[in-house]
Amino acid sequence: MRILHIIPSLEIGGAQRLLSDLLPLQKLNNDVKLLVFKSMDTAFQKSIEANGIEIIDLHCKNFRSPFIVKKLLPYMKQCDIVHVHLFPTLYWVAMAASYYKRSKLVYTEHSTHNRRRDKVWFEPIEYYIYGKYDRLISISQQTQDNLMEWLKAKKDDKRFVVIENGVNLSVFSSVIPITNKRKQIIMVSRFASMKDQETVIQAMVDVNEDAELILVGDGSERRHCEEVARKLGLTDRVRFLGARSDIPKLVSQSYIGVQSSIWEGFGLTAVELMAAHKPVVATNVNGLKQVVEGAGCLFEVGDSRTLAFHINKLLKDESLYTTLADRCYERAKQYDIKNMVMRYQEVYEGL
Structure with missing residues (x-):
């Protein structure tokens, strides 16, 4: 054909x-x-x-x-x-x-x-x-x-x-994780208004200082988000990596995955994070909610404080972290x- x-x-x-x-x-x-x-x-x-x-x-x-x-x-x-x-x-x-x-x-x-x-x-x-x-x-x-x-x-x-x-599950599940000095929170998305990286950056104000945010992708909203991080005094804890070809490696060395979207057709990136055995925190919007609900954590669009709350709990509670990581991995197998x-x-x- x-x-x-x-x-x-x-x-x-x-x-x-x-x-x-x-x-x-x-x-x-x-x-x-x-x-x-x-x-x-x-x-x-x-x-x-x-x-x-x-x-x-x-x-x-x-x-x-x-x-x-x-x-x-x-x-x-x-x-x-x-x-x-x-x-x-x-x-x-x-x-x-x-x-x-x-x-x-x-x-x-x-x-x-x-x-x-x-x-x-x-x-x-x-x-x-x-x-x-x-x-x-x-x-x-x-x-x-x-x-x-x-x-x-x-x-x-x-x-x-x-x-x-x-998702090609083996690509994300087979990469050997690398331990970093700081626990990394990762979001992989193009910088567009619908992806709302700004809320994730704002959440870092209330997140444990031992953690850093890794933002992967490029787009029209990147400069604005870089300015937000600068104004909040987070330039040493928020890293902008741009477009990358080694996404599975970056995901594997992260600790928590975040997907902050104002709307979404389907949470493909969330599934990739789950396939890498990472707990996912995502916005409670159709298309993304159905992928994450019951496995990871949800927060309302723009609610940086609740996002920070979920991240801090996962950073502090190893038992909770393991439970949600296992649930997310099992959910990924459906896709x-x-x-x-x-x-x-x-x-x-x-x-």
């Missing part, structure tokens, strides 16, 4: 991480290619290329240019399945399909919310765009429920499918990437 995945770029993010894990496994039984609007020198791109997967680069300067539609057509004609990820790719592929519709179109919804849904006038546009796709895959039940409500879809609409994200790959293949073959 000829499968073409399309995504704007391979910057640091959950959808990009998903592709870097998914594509090598799909390649075992399919002819798989990846198309990006613009290539980026990131760990995800290097990983995909190292696995022998062709990356087609459109060299686009403006991701929102409608001229992208014309550029997409020749590549869409060469495959059986076009699997689309993220906005504005969602729109350009749907428009391209108006001119050519032989390939089956699949779209993965990666988040429970986006800003377009805050504007009522987007409703008819989105109804038309999503209507061009043969399957709409959501990475969690909450993501699908919100999408179907937005599109006013019928409950028995067979186009909608839930396939939860998967083995092999199950996800099998489900995607079933969707493709069904089409």
Whole structure:
């Protein structure tokens, strides 16, 4: 089967991480290619290329240019399945399909919310765009429920499918931990407003001084967060590592994992932390809550004091730490990437 995945770029993010894990496994039984609007020198791109997967680069300067539609057509004609990820790719592929519709179109919804849904006038546009796709895959039940409500879809609409994200568990569980002088609290996310690293930084004011915060990732909000850490006098206890390719190693040497998100489609990073046998403290939001609840700890969005409370308890109480770490590890086993790959293949073959 000829499968073409399309995504704007391979910057640091959950959808990009998903592709870097998914594509090598799909390649075992399919002819798989990846198309990006613009290539980026990131760990995800290097990983995909190292696995022998062709990356087609459109060299686009403006991701929102409608001229992208014309550029997409020749590549869409060469495959059986076009699997689309993220906005504005969602729109350009749907428009391209108006001119050519032989390939089956699949779209993965990666988040429970986006800003377009805050504007009522987007409703008819989105109804038309999503209507061009043969399957709409959501990475969690909450993501699908919100999408179907937005599109006013019928409950028995067979186009909608839930396939939860998967993690290559062995990558995170097999790394030998390294002991640091300070116990490290880690958060791995791009610096965007929805990820809310600021709350985690503020929590460090009330966290035991023997611990430090490691923030992995890059993005538009990084400078702001660095300024917050400086103003709070935390520059010696909050480290900004930028985008890194050695995430499993960094996670393995950490002590506690944190995922602070204002909204989330699925807690992929939380699962990776759990797979490394780390207790996870995360925001009580749909998509993330369902992954962590009953295994790790939850706090409300923006509540830095409760976050600090949970961190301090885990730092001080070894028995509690071990119990939650074991629970998190067992929870991670439910999200083995092999199950996800099998489900995607079933969707493709069904089409």
